[in-house]
Amino acid sequence: MVFANSNWETHDFQVKMLDWSAARGSRLAFTCRNCRRKFCNFTVLSQGAWAADADGRALDDAVSIRWLAEKCPRLPSAGDDKDRERLRGAIPQ
Numbered sequence: 001m002v003f004a005n006s007n008w009e010t011h012d013f014q015v016k017m018l019d020w021s022a023a024r025g026s027r028l029a030f031t032c033r034n035c036r037r038k039f040c041n042f043t044v045l046s047q048g049a050w051a052a053d054a055d056g057r058a059l060d061d062a063v064s065i066r067w068l069a070e071k072c073p074r075l076p077s078a079g080d081d082k083d084r085e086r087l088r089g090a091i092p093q
């Protein structure tokens, strides 16, 4: 694993490849079996992981930063559903 973030290790991820491009490499989706949070990253472009909704759409950077800074909550939470409505680039309400 390329992640130095120890919080990452607290999740129990199922990994799926979403797509592939020569420049970015594979886009991988990591879905935690416990908390159902989903993260994505590119295997070549090392920008790090970001949070995604169930369909793999990127969430707001603030959500990514918070989720990456937290340990696995072990259970899905209603607050996470709110976070999933905050897509990256969406205009804040």
Ligand SMILES: [Zn+2]
Pocket (backbone or CB within 6 Å): 010, 011, 012, 032, 033, 034, 035, 036, 037, 072, 073, 074
């Ligand atoms: Zn988790």
